[in-house]
Amino acid sequence: TVLDGSTRVNTAPVTGEPVPIRAERGTQLLSGCINESGRITMRVDKPLGESMVTKILDAVENAASSKPKIDRFITRFARVYTPIVVGLALIVAIIPSLLTGEWHKWIYTALTFLVISCPCALVLSVPLAFFSGIGNASKQGILLKGGRVIEALAGVKAVALDKTGTITSGEFKVHSVEPVNDSVSESVLLSVAAAVESVSTHPIAQSIVEAANAQNLTFTVSSDVQELAGEGIVGRVIGVQGLDGAVTADKVASVQGLASRGEDVQVLVGNRRLLERYDVTGYPADASVYGTEVLVAVGKQYVGRIIISDEPRVDSATAIQKLNANGIKTIMLTGDALASAEYIAKQTSVSEVHASLLPQDKLSVVQNTRAVYGPTMFVGDGINDAPVLAGADVGGAMGSGADAAIEASDVVFMRPSLQSIVHVIDLAKATLSVAWQNVVFAIAVKVIIMVLGLMGYASMWWAVFGDTGVSILCILNSIRILNRK
DSSP states (O other), X not given: OEEXXXXXXXXXXXXXXXXXXXXXXXXXXXXXOEEXXXXXXXXXXXXXXXXXXXXXXXXXXXXXXXXXXXXXXXXXXXHHHHHHHHHHHHHHHHHHHHHHOOHHHHHHHHHHHHHHHOTHHHHHHHHHHHHHHHHHHHHTTEEEOOHHHHHHHHTOOEEEEXXXXXXXXXXXXXXXXXXXXXXXXXXXXXHHHHHHHTTOOOHHHHHXXXXXXXXXXXXXXXXXXXXXXXXXXXXXXXXXXXOXXXXXXXXXXXXXXXXXXXXXXXXXXXXXXXXHHTTOBOSOSOOOOSSEEEEEEETTEEEEXXXXXXXXXXXXXXXXXXXXXXXXXXXXXXXXXXXXXXHHHHHHTOSEEEOSXXXXXXXXXXXXXXXXXXXXXXXXXXXXXXXXXXXXXXXXXXXXXXXXXXXXXXXXXXXXXXXXXXXXXXXXXXXXXXXXXXXXXXXXXXXXXXXXXXXXXXXXXXXXXXXXXXXXXXXXXXXXXXXXX
């Protein structure tokens, strides 16, 4: 708990959200957050065993132990198949021989039966289909941790996605520049803000400067800069050109005079608390905008605002729409505010939104999703996502994410693209389809030749084809997956 001072705290390691929050006297802070600006005095309320980081690590272990296990078909099949065919071979060799006395004939028939029934085609081709799927995925920058993951991916009915760093790029960008009226242009508003923010290392400040540089705007770095923790920056800018008429009639003379004589003028860039501190009025009453609102005032007059946001990745909307079209439910899980989450969901066509979540809340939502829709995949990138990655039917981590997230996941996407999710699910379904093709083909051919062998129509050469020939055909079918686009 904060006892004294104020600052802005980066909660990304815990919540995954990049926008720093204001912390002041009485604010409850979570362990693992980072103090980015001011000096504060805190009181520790809980021991290490009850800290947020400890809870996250405990949740990873518990979630991993409760993850559904998928039994392999071949293992279950072999337990029944092998003793049955060996028993049948013994019966064919002994009983008819005792009845007819033709031991040579029936032992030969039993040996032919054993060769035909050998499960080589299944033992070789089915795992090879999974290995081919893993190899194809690796060529696309997707790392799969075993064949079990392919089985799980093929059955996925819902995909839950973390917002920041997964659906979005996780980087601040200028979303919009909104002057107070037509007398102030967007370029002037942006250049004035950049002049003050250029001396700050804050991510929001850097995004404003980058936007100004991208538009090739010229601005003079402000002087006499004062940064107020959790509020913004105050500085003096020389010769603010283009502001004529930007202020009300009773104040226009003072600002115009400073601009025209090349003198400096005070510029405020920050939030509503900063403008309230300097008795600035005229800014919009409604602060419910997507992203972070940065207000700008010259002298005592409000001249506009800049909205900073974390934008969706270029291919996010296309990938999510493909998932929806394939009948897979898409769900967004985020620790961000509901307004920001709904904005991104609307931009990308996400079906369902859950906002303001802590790590344990995300795990609960995924478990509920599994109960409603079926097997669920979760994709995230932060340490706060580790419990959910371990507890989901399939956990997918972005390769640029935290080590804990990569360790807890089943799939690692080395390329920051949601198209990889679409590809890996389609690939898993194709791989499982090929594996089942091999199983059905191998068993069908073997059953037919075994029946013919028992009837005396199939020789040992037929048996060799039923074993080795079918194995080769199944292997060739399996490696087709390696070249699948």
